[in-house]
Amino acid sequence: MKYEYFFEDELPYARRFDANALFYSSSWKTISGPIRGSVLTSGASDQPTLKSAIARALADTRDAHQIVAGAVPFSRHSSAKLYLLRDFVDLRPKGDEIAAYRPIAVDMSPHKKAFAEDVARALELFGPSLSKVVLARALDIALAEELSLSSLIANLLRINPSGYTFAVPAGIESHPYVFVGASPELLLRKKGMTITTNPLAGSIKRGKTPEEDEASAKALLHSAKNRHEHALVISAVRDALAPFCETLDVPDTPSLIKTPTVWHLSTTITGYLSDPRCSSVDLAFALHPTPAVCGYPTESAMSAISSIETFDRELYAGFVGWMDASGDGEWAVALRCANVARQSVKLFAGAGIVAGSRPLDEAAEIEAKFGTVLGALGFVR
Structure with missing residues (x-):
């Protein structure tokens, strides 16, 4: 199914706030359409419950084009948002203008001083059983006017065309909202027996001029602190995927990738599965949460995050994407x-804390990461 333009009135996310349609787009596929029903009957997000529900939903359908799509949260204590969907759409954003919304209230949690204290607390926990913790911040913005969800998604696609762009219904009837973003990071893609993952860890804010930007990229590539952070993630990803693979190709050194606001250290890992019954969801759960969004080792980092962070990450730092009945699919880190919501936005971003981390640098990294959504709202140009 193809449309000449994206977000015409008959399509999901027309020029109104629609919290009952789902959207996901990457270089592989664009998926958009009204949800046909929830995959889950309860809020449980533990791996066995979710994997069983997904398998049951896909087995019950006689429609070969039906997929499961949506988002899995960072913590098993939060609710997954997974749905049945069918439509595949060729997307062509319409219009060139990014509307600028007017904020009437802005609140960061935690504030900069409190975040610096959180970083210090995390560093005090480091030792043989903990070497990295990812700490997040949330930015709440109340808007003077109603937000156009369609424009926000189109803007995300326009300013970050290489990202994994998504919009997943996530609220309840009395409080509808949509989980929206443009992730730079592929958690797992499965096509037949071939798998690909692209962990990102180690980041720096982009420079304002070409010369500053080039200097930032070089500084990141040669930063011992960031290379160490990246190596922790790559080691964990290799260990998680090796049991599923006949072959696994892991480059020796990272490369650089960029978003409109941040440079990242990046490694693309490919593998060939040993068992055709292994699904993309099986592999996504084997990786989730990676040290890039949680820390290392996982359980110790999870415990530290629970003791330090004062807000619920919900779907942030989980994974978002889709899977078909064959087990093929694509999942991005959220x-x-x-x-x-209609007149409010709550943004999430985090930074990896390792030995040598400096609170002001980590705070600046997080604020740069907010720039993707802020730019799509017209707040950052």
């Missing part, structure tokens, strides 16, 4: 994202 980053550069926000909960979007």
Whole structure:
């Protein structure tokens, strides 16, 4: 199914706030359409419950084009938002203008001083059983006018065309909202027996001029602190995927990738599965949460996050995407994202804390990561 333009009136996310349609787009596929029903009957987000529900939903359908799509939260204590969907759409954003919304209230949690204290607390926990913790911040913005969800998604696609752009219904009837973002990070893609993952860890804010930007990229590539942070993630990803693979290709050194606001250290890992019954969801759960969004080792980092952070990450730092009945699918790490309601936006971003981390640098990194959604709202140009 193809449309000449994206977001015409008959399509999901027309020029109104629609919290009952789902959207996901990457270089592989664009998926958009009204949800046919929830995959889950309860809020449980533990792996066995979710995997069983997904398998049951896809097995019950006689429609070969039906998929499961949506988002899985960072913590098993939060609710997954997974739905049945069918439509596949060729997307062509319409219009060139980014509307600028007027904020009437802005609140950051935690504030900069409190975040610096959180970083210090995390560093005090480091030792043989903990070497990295990812700490997040939330930015709440109340808007003077009603937000156009369609424009926000189109803007995200326009300013970050290489990202994994998504909009997943996430609220309840009395409080509808949509989880929206444009992630730079592929958690797992499965096509037949071939898998790909692209962990990102180690980041720096982009420079304002070409010369500053080039200097930032070089500084990141040669930063011992960031290379160490990246190596922790790559080691964990290799260990998680090796049991599923006949072959696994892991480059020796990272490369650089960029978003409109941030440079990242990046490694693309490919593998060939040993068992055709292994699904993209099986592999996504084997990786989730990676040290890039949680820390290392996982359980110790999870415990530290629970003791330090004062807000619920919800779907942020989980994973978002889709899977078909064959087990093929694509899941991105849920980053550069926000909960979007009619007149409010709650953004999430985090930074990896390792030995040598400096609070002001980590705070600046997080604020740069907010720039993806803020730019799509017209707040950052």
